[in-house]
Amino acid sequence: MKxxxxxxxxxxxxxxxxxxxRLVGTKLAxxxxxxxxxxNRIxxxxxxxxxxxxxxxTPGIHRPLHRMNVRMVDAAVDTMHEVDILGVVVDVTEPPGKGDRYVLDLVKNVKDVKAAVFLIxxxxxxxxxxxLLPLIQQYNSLGTFAEIVPVSAxxxxxxxxxxxxxxxxLPEGEPMYPADYLTDQPERFFAAEIVREKLLQFTHAEIPFSSAVVIDRFEDAATSSSGYAERDGAKASARGGGAPREKEKGILKLYCTIVVDRESQKPIVVGRGGEMIKRIGTAAREELEKFFDTRVFLDLHVRVKAEWREDEHVLSDIGLK
Ligand SMILES: Nc1nc2c(ncn2[C@@H]2O[C@H](COP(=O)(O)OP(=O)(O)OP(=O)(O)O)[C@@H](O)[C@H]2O)c(=O)[nH]1
Ligand SMILES: [Mg+2]
Incomplete structure (x- = not known):
């Protein structure tokens, strides 16, 4: 066993x-x-x-301009110390760019990295x-790789x-998690992320970068929302099978706030006559119902909070403390 x-x-x-x-066989990210x-690290x-x-x-490694982005990059870099294999993922539609070189230099220069490095x-x-071949040659001049594997995710x-x-x-070893364990993030994390995915899908320019989704209330009709119940729930529902969800006829009530950075962004997220927020809400609810395998009531609000990307409270709410 490995x-x-x-x-x-x-x-x-x-x-x-x-x-x-693709690797996990479930849409977690x-x-x-x-x-x-x-x-966040997922x-x-x-x-x-x-x-x-x-x-x-992990979050994409980039030049961080806000406290949030510093935390994001840290979350990615921190994993380099705790893994057996570092899979450096690059996009073959572009030649190795500044961003890729920066990541490869980081891999070389961060101390105590014992992991084998794969170029994906x-x-x-x-x-x-x-x-592919010329691209592989270019990358080979930028780093040393234990494996180079072309894929389509x-x-x-x-x-x-x-x-x-x-x-x-991988080293020989017994499994670290029980066979039915999928992830360590709580259900409300996935709920917020699903809403944010729709927000990213339907908005443009600076909105995706300057918005966050915060869960104000997560009301599960049938089960309490203690940490363990949440984890088990995420596991069972994300598997789309496994243990049946106890709250068969329940309804999950989600009250979320979309936080934006500036007053001018609020009308864009709300849309004319509320058209945009409705669109985000409908698409998010459909996916939330699939993910949690239950009916979902979704309440969305938009709030302006200047400089939230520097704000410890918001960063803590979105798991970047
Ligand atoms: N054609 C094609 N598109 C892909 C492939 N993998 C990812 N994409 C697309 O590339 C875009 C970025 O994919 P993500 O998986 O979000 O990339 P990421 O590296 O996680 O990005 P960050 O979270 O921003 O760091 C999306 O539009 C994907 O649909 C692939 O193998 N082929
Ligand atoms: Mg990503």
Whole structure:
């Protein structure tokens, strides 16, 4: 039996979250075409017949301009010390850029990194095969890799080869988590993230960067919301099966605030006649119902809080203390 930790790191938008979801077989991390989508370290456990692999998705590494972004980058860098394998995810549709070089230098220069470094060339579905070799040569001049694996997180192409290479490298060991354990984030984290994904999907320009979603109340009709109940719930519902949810006929009531940075952003998120917030709410509710496997009542508010990205209270609310 093998077991160990694998962190997925890289510049924003490389496809780390898409790959985490593919590897774990469940949508744990939200995905968008905007950079800096992921703000927290997200853990997902995958069990194989001969191994248990704990994957960590991380925020894209970028030059941080706010306290929030410093915390995001720290969350990614911190994982480098605790894993057996560092999967550096890059986007093959572009040549190695400043952002990729920065990540590779970090991997080289951060002390006490014992992990084997894999270069994961993602989005191969978007390029011709003959463009891979020159790209690999370019990356080989920028770092030393235990493995170089081209994949498509979107289509799943070659992901099985990546999984094999990972398992081959992991140390012998017993599983660290029970067989039905999926993640360590509480249910309300996933609830906020699902709302934020829709916000990112439907808004543009600076809104995605300067907004956050805070859960004010999470009312579960049938179960209490103690930490353990939340974790078990997230596990069972995210698996889309497993233990049946106890609150069959219940309704999950979610009261959320979308926090924006400036007064001028509020009317954009609300939209004309409330059109935008309704659109976000409808799309989010549909996905929340699937995720939690229950009916959901969703109440969304928009609040302006200047400089919230520097504010310890908000950062704590979104898990970036
Ligand atoms: N065609 C294609 N698109 C992909 C692939 N992987 C990811 N994408 C797209 O690339 C964009 C970014 O994907 P994410 O998974 O959010 O990227 P990320 O690295 O987690 O980004 P951050 O969280 O911002 O650091 C999304 O639009 C994805 O749909 C892939 O293999 N092929
Ligand atoms: Mg991400």
């Amino acid at each position: 077991s160990g930790f694998v962190s997925l790191i890289g510049r924003p938008n490389a496809g780390k979250s898409t790959l985490l979801n 939200i995905v968008s075409d905007k950079p800096q989508t992921t703000r 853990l997902g456990v995958r069990n194989y017949p001969d191994a248990q692999v704990v994957f960590l998705d 060339l993602n989005k191969v579905d978007l390029i011709k095969k003959n463009r 979107a289509t799943g192409d070659n992901v099985d080869r990546l999984e094999r290479a990972i398992i081959d490298r």
